[in-house]
Amino acid sequence: MERRSKCVKMLAMATRPQRSERRTDALSRERIVEAAIEILDADGEAALTFRALRTRLATGSGAIYWHVANKDELLAATTDDVIARVVTDVSAGAEPREAIRAIASGVFDAIDAHPWVGGQLSREPWQFAVLQVFEALGQQLGALGVPERARFDCASALLNYVLGLAGQYAAGARLIARETDRSAFLASVAERWATLDPAEHPFLHQVTPQLLDHDDRQQFLAGIDLILAGIDAIR
Amino acid sequence: MERRSKCVKMLAMATRPQRSERRTDALSRERIVEAAIEILDADGEAALTFRALRTRLATGSGAIYWHVANKDELLAATTDDVIARVVTDVSAGAEPREAIRAIASGVFDAIDAHPWVGGQLSREPWQFAVLQVFEALGQQLGALGVPERARFDCASALLNYVLGLAGQYAAGARLIARETDRSAFLASVAERWATLDPAEHPFLHQVTPQLLDHDDRQQFLAGIDLILAGIDAIR
DNA sequence: ACCTGAACACCGTTCAAGT
């Protein structure tokens, strides 16, 4: 996708006299979204500012606003970009239950690779990216034989669960960025739990060991399976 | 809770010569949190700024920072304040399944009354308010007879679902604030769905009627029941 | 100990002016 096009252009300008030919790397909505994703991946949500963007794209802020209405739209576009790949990646031939797990896993992995996507998904629920996931889940529920009346609620339950984890995971990533690593972060959470009165918080004390060595992805899929089991029960 | 204490003080100052007695309404963390909640309820998340706060409290920004570390801590405190009441309100005597529904309903109603709480819950997952909900859910799962090994995953699934809805609902409220009302908002969502290709989005087209007249609270509880049914199935 | 309020270092967004 021509990530180095800016450098190429600058080299060309330095070695050749400028020509009137159309620059192939002219500013475009696509290039802006791409640059935004690079900033978000490298330095997190807080680092994405129009100033950072115009520096990276070597342009003025007004130029960015020519292609993108505002920051909300830009964030929605970056999220759509990442999620679109997930949903279309799910192979159409799979068995419905496996397909649902694959969709959920795909969203999980996308958030794992780009934590800022989690924050964005849970903040803007009716954006296109979320619709894509909702549609994909709903189709598979149909294939699974869930009666039409119940499909809306079931898809909604799965979607809310996925979005809930999305937000949680994104927030976790935000905190871990400040700490050293994941296990140190979990240890500090466990420490805080340990300071709570065991008489008032018996459950938290009980599950602290599980907190410390649980696998996020596995726990996420366990939740999906739980909801699928519930769907089986009402079917 | 003395909501009018500022006015009382001003009247007192106007009618009596100042006395050296300690003002009962001196600035305190509690009063700041209370004022913040009033601003959030009246005008939404975007309206809560330190400038709005210092105007309402008739003080300087530094005074607020003396009692509260920063804006994140203030937001966490407001959320804790609202959620604490929900969790302690759940009557201890209820049957576990009903208690879980009551906890979930309580969180739902709190978010319904204070949409900004939803945004905050889904953004800061390990804050105290969320721990309280997690603890309450976990305790009831124990009472329900869920084996210890599975309790962590089950509580996690319920919590993620609740937090997912929290974020979604908060975002919806943010959008509805700009539109006229809820049904106009849903109609505009349905309109957008209608523009999508029915061949690619059959599910969305199918459930549009249900979108238009669904009850948020009822749908939320249907999801809780679905997860509870799944928990029954694995028990 | 607690409060004041000016100042700092940022934001997102706009817009007259250029090509």
Add this chain to the structure above:
DNA sequence: ACCTGAACACCGTTCAAGT
């Protein structure tokens, strides 16, 4: 049509100075 970049109206936060 597309881009520039200064300017505007905000933020959260700090801090010397007051009581």
